[in-house]
Amino acid sequence: MSEKAVFSARRVANGETAAWLPDHSVVVDSGVITGVTPTAQLPSDIGATHATHDLGDVSLLPGLIDVHFHMEFTRHKGAVDALMTDSPETRIMTATDNLRRNLMAGLTTLRDLGSRNETTFPIKEALDSGGIPGPRLIAAGSPVTITAGHMWSFSTQADSVDDVVRAVRRQVRLGAGVIKIAASGGRGTPTANPRRAQYDADTLKAAVTEAHRSGVPIVAHTLAADGVRNCVEAGIDHVIHAKWYHRDPSGGLDYDQATADRMAEQGQWADPTIGRARLQLDAEKDNSATKPAPIHWAVGVDVPLEEHLDKYRRMHDAGVRFTAGLDGGDLTESTACSWAYSELLGWDNWAAIRSATQDNAEAIGLGNNVGVIRQGMVADLAAFKGDPAANIRDLSVAASVVQAGTPVKLNGESLI
Numbered sequence: 001m002s003e004k005a006v007f008s009a010r011r012v013a014n015g016e017t018a019a020w021l022p023d024h025s026v027v028v029d030s031g032v033i034t035g036v037t038p039t040a041q042l043p044s045d046i047g048a049t050h051a052t053h054d055l056g057d058v059s060l061l062p063g064l065i066d067v068h069f070h071m072e073f074t075r076h077k078g079a080v081d082a083l084m085t086d087s088p089e090t091r092i093m094t095a096t097d098n099l100r101r102n103l104m105a106g107l108t109t110l111r112d113l114g115s116r117n118e119t120t121f122p123i124k125e126a127l128d129s130g131g132i133p134g135p136r137l138i139a140a141g142s143p144v145t146i147t148a149g150h151m152w153s154f155s156t157q158a159d160s161v162d163d164v165v166r167a168v169r170r171q172v173r174l175g176a177g178v179i180k181i182a183a184s185g186g187r188g189t190p191t192a193n194p195r196r197a198q199y200d201a202d203t204l205k206a207a208v209t210e211a212h213r214s215g216v217p218i219v220a221h222t223l224a225a226d227g228v229r230n231c232v233e234a235g236i237d238h239v240i241h242a243k244w245y246h247r248d249p250s251g252g253l254d255y256d257q258a259t260a261d262r263m264a265e266q267g268q269w270a271d272p273t274i275g276r277a278r279l280q281l282d283a284e285k286d287n288s289a290t291k292p293a294p295i296h297w298a299v300g301v302d303v304p305l306e307e308h309l310d311k312y313r314r315m316h317d318a319g320v321r322f323t324a325g326l327d328g329g330d331l332t333e334s335t336a337c338s339w340a341y342s343e344l345l346g347w348d349n350w351a352a353i354r355s356a357t358q359d360n361a362e363a364i365g366l367g368n369n370v371g372v373i374r375q376g377m378v379a380d381l382a383a384f385k386g387d388p389a390a391n392i393r394d395l396s397v398a399a400s401v402v403q404a405g406t407p408v409k410l411n412g413e414s415l416i
């Protein structure tokens with residue numbers, strides 16, 4: 001196809017992703033947006049120089065971003081099971097399938113927060129060289145965890161400060177664009193306690209210093225309030241889950257406002273990963289819910305969702321900025337994160353849309369390249385039927401997807 005292209009739509013998001021530009025067109029040259037103009041003002045002979053695509057009565061947004069992908073997670077069985085037992089060949093096929101499927105849903109950028117090095121870096125190389133189709137990818141490769149800690153089966157197990165620094169350096173050497181560290185235990189790992197911190201603040205700080213020395217951001221998983229406090233003390237760039245479980249199972253949650261305030265002051269991002277909760281609530285409503293995962297032994301009696309949501313509202317009110325990450329391999333329902341922000345936290349729909357586009361871009365360090373429809377940005381676009389600003393559920397699987405100026409899906413039909 002021509003390197004020059006025009007994409008016209010009934011509604012195009014403006015440069016702030018805060019309002020629609022009616023009947024506008026995005027003009028692209030060599031993968032970059034060169035202008036956004038009213039369709040009626042395009043030169044009448046533009047078809048002579050540009051491939052023209054009328055996307056129709058759709059809402060055109062920047063391509064979606066999900067900051068919490070796991071390329072090896074399969075759709076067909078429990079994720080942790082698959083990671084323990086799938087062959088390397090199966091994991092590569094799963095990753096390839098997930099990447100294509102997610103691109104077709106409208107996701108043009110993903111950040112992988114934990115997959116085996118042997119899968120991650122060959123896949124990234126294939127994507128970057130155009131060998132396989134898929135979104136732009138930033139990847140952590142193997143996470144860093146303590147021995148027997150959260151995600152140990154696909155992580156680098158590192159206990160001391162020296163071990164952790166070495167693990168970070170190894171990921172950098174392999175090509176990691178981000179470091180993932182498990183600051184607390186997690187639900188998927190029976191030997192790791194979700195209510196307890198895995199590292200003290202000094203050890204996390206050593207990891208932060210080492211990652212930043214190499215120019216790589218660092219992201220931490222934590223479900224524990226002690227873990228959040230350590231992440232804030234250590235200056236972790238992005239805190240995933242950011243749940244506030246008390247270290248004692250009878251203690252419920254252990255939120256503290258001073259830590260949340262400091263997190264906001266330090267500009268640390270959080271991802272409450274409540275898209276999954278949104279999907280679970282939907283499934284319970286229509287009776288399609290599968291058996292919920294058993295509660296981790298260390299969590300004890302679980303805390304009602306509403307209590308977690310209350311803490312997230314307080315964090316957000318304090319100025320902590322949230323990203324959108326579904327945490328999985330098949331992210332075709334990634335927009336449930338935006339639904340959750342609108343429906344469960346009460347955000348304005350445009351703010352919920354920005355979480356999955358420009359906020360995510362900024363949080364992963366690509367805010368100058370992707371995440372908004374504006375002159376000079378990469379032409380990653382996703383078109384949706386209906387109007388997500390009026391009805392957030394219209395932000396769903398994209399009807400058309402454009403990747404760096406090249407259409408990969410048009411009106412529901414895959415082109416790759």
Ligand SMILES: [Zn+2]
Binds near residue numbers: 070113
């Ligand atoms: Zn995850």
